[in-house]
């Protein structure tokens with residue numbers, strides 16, 4: 714899946730309530746997010762409205778209120794969010810980000826064993842290519858490669 718989700722941090726708070734409950738009314742969502750964030754019913758309704766128009770929440774009329782459900786699956790959505798985050802940084806910097814995440818993540822022994830196994834089975838490559846657009850990356854791989862290839866052309870010229 715290369716498609717990324719378009720869910721703001723505030724909208725993500727609403728999605729988490731719907732994922733946790735399976736289906737929720739705006740009152741139920743407001744009760745949770747008023748406790749966590751102090752948001753009013755109208756703030757929550759605005760967020761629900763945006764998520765509904767984006768097609769991430771579906772409204773079903775029941776008695777006197779709407780019940781909201783989603784077809785998005787939380788783990789799939791998290792993966793898409795992470796893909797979106799990773800697309801913002803150079804591939805060469807991702808291992809540093811992973812080390813940071815591992816350092817700051819509290820984990821039980823079984824979690825650590827799982828990660829150790831992932832690392833044991835991880836194939837190392839000789840070099841990670843920089844996939845950044847030229848001018849948006851500080852690793853200067855494109856610039857350096859261009860300079861090196863220009864230099865080798867110059868050298869060839871003098872040798873001939």
Ligand SMILES: [Zn+2]
Pocket residue numbers: 803804805843844845850851852854
């Ligand atoms: Zn790069």
